[in-house]
């Protein structure tokens with residue numbers, strides 16, 4: 001995702017997590033919890049980050065047919081943040097506006113994953129190419 | 143990783159303590175196990191302690207909601223106790239409301255609430271009987 005890198009700079013890679021199974025999702029949540037503690041986030045912000053990550057990670061598993069997550073620490077003009085990039089090579093999203101509507105689900109979810117994680121994080125961007133996959137980037141500033 | 147969450151039976155109530163993070167399958171198994179136990183023990187109340195839980199996402203929220211709804215259909219009340227303030231705030235921002243779920247801050251308060259809910263129902267039943275006798 002070149003655009004994010006331009007906007008927020010290169011991060012320091014903290015961890016790379018596979019997202020292929022439910023176990024991977026549990027491990028990813030634990031990893032994010034650890035890194036957000038290390039970066040000094042408050043309890044509330046840690047909870048917000050882990051919850052948003054759980055939503056986006058589950059989307060990778062459920063809708064994106066598996067993929068991976070990159071966790072990195074970024075520093076933009078002295079402002080530090082935790083960035084999470086979720087990537088999959090699944091079917092992609094045909095109607096982005098619909099997918100970004102509160103309560104819309106193409107399966108049996110609550111349809112709050114994308115909109116909810118956007119509310120919980122400070123930065124949110126999504127890119128999807130039908131037939132090629134989806135990339136979601138979120139940032140929480142410390 | 144945990145495969146099943148234990149369910150304790152204490153009198154007419156069932157007690158569940160969620161200790162660690164677990165995957166979706168375990169949550170679905172809990173929902174099933176609880177339903178089975180409510181029926182086999184004719185339980186009237188379920189107390190779920192989530193004080194050690196790190197987060198409630200929309201999946202977990204849906205599971206908790208389903209447990210409460212299903213137990214109601216089986217003449218049983220569910221009370222959720224010990225939700226961390228950070229989780230309450232995060233859930234609200236995410237957009238999940240645990241409508242129809244009773245909550246209490248501590249396990250003790252939760253037991254009191256369950257007792258109250260259960261006795262309210264018994265009163266209603268005995269009232270019904272009186273009318274029937276007349």
Ligand SMILES: Nc1ncnc2c1ncn2[C@@H]1O[C@H](COP(=O)(O)OP(=O)(O)O)[C@@H](O)[C@H]1O
Nearest residue numbers: 059063064099105106109110111112113114134
């Ligand atoms: N990684 C993804 N790949 C393909 N489609 C996705 C992906 N993430 C989300 N979507 C689509 O966007 C919709 C909304 O996602 P979300 O808000 O998480 O709700 P839910 O997962 O409960 O359906 C999904 O139902 C799905 O159609």
Ligand SMILES: [Mg+2]
Nearest residue numbers: 055059109113
């Ligand atoms: Mg989702």
